[in-house]
């Protein structure tokens with residue numbers, strides 16, 4: 001019995017000592033998969049205006065245009081594959097007790113790479129929700145790439161993409177904040193840190209947590225002083241960080 005108690009206690013201690021790492025990813029995370037980012041030159045939003053396709057007003061004005069825009073995005077996302085960076089993050093689950101991915105991306109490339117705890121701050125384009133009241137009550141998986149205006153929720157309202165549009169509340173914000181407040185390491189990858197309130201989350205990490213930002217244009221970003229900057233793309237930067245972490249672990 002004593003032996004069992006001892007084993008349970010050691011297990012509990014191990015669990016408590018386990019590291020929790022939070023990855024906060026943005027559009028740059030999926031750039032190496034061929035998905036356009038938001039602000040880079042040649043990026044998606046040079047071709048479309050936000051007001052036309054990514055606001056509640058746009059949906060009211062011209063829902064078919066909005067539906068077509070997101071159908072095209074969904075089609076593209078189904079055609080691309082997770083990149084090396086997504087795979088390194090999935091691999092981190094072998095080294096850390098908890099790996100939580102908080103992504104601003106609406107693609108499902110983290111999940112397809114094998115990450116098991118992914119929180120989509122701005123929704124998931126592979127899902128639909130009601131355009132009526134209580135839209136956050138249920139989400140419906142979309143078969144294939146096309147959501148049609150005739151597709152309806154059980155209350156009869158047209159289904160819309162499960163995407164948080166500009167000007168809408170971010171329902172997952174509080175939960176994401178809690179995850180970051182309790183992390184040991186925070187890695188920000190591929191975000192220009194200009195879209196709020198999401199970008200504000202990176203300031204919620206504990207003072208003693210290791211904080212890293214990976215971005216090939218890191219000098220152009222407003223990075224808080226306690227972050228280590230890795231001026232590389234997602235795949236190379238994440239692999240570099242993980243190999244350095246593992247080297248350090250072997251030396252201990």
Ligand code: NAD
Pocket residue numbers: 025026027028029030031032035036037038039040044104105106107122189190191192193194195214215216217218221232233234235
């Ligand atoms: P952003 O477009 O504002 O910034 C992208 C950042 O990625 C830039 O800082 C850029 O330097 C960096 N970057 C470019 N190539 C990179 C690479 N190979 N590796 C790592 N970083 C790279 O993106 P944001 O801060 O996420 O804000 C854009 C908003 O638009 C988000 O809210 C997001 O929901 C949405 N968005 C999503 C997708 C997607 O789902 N894949 C794509 C475009 C936009």
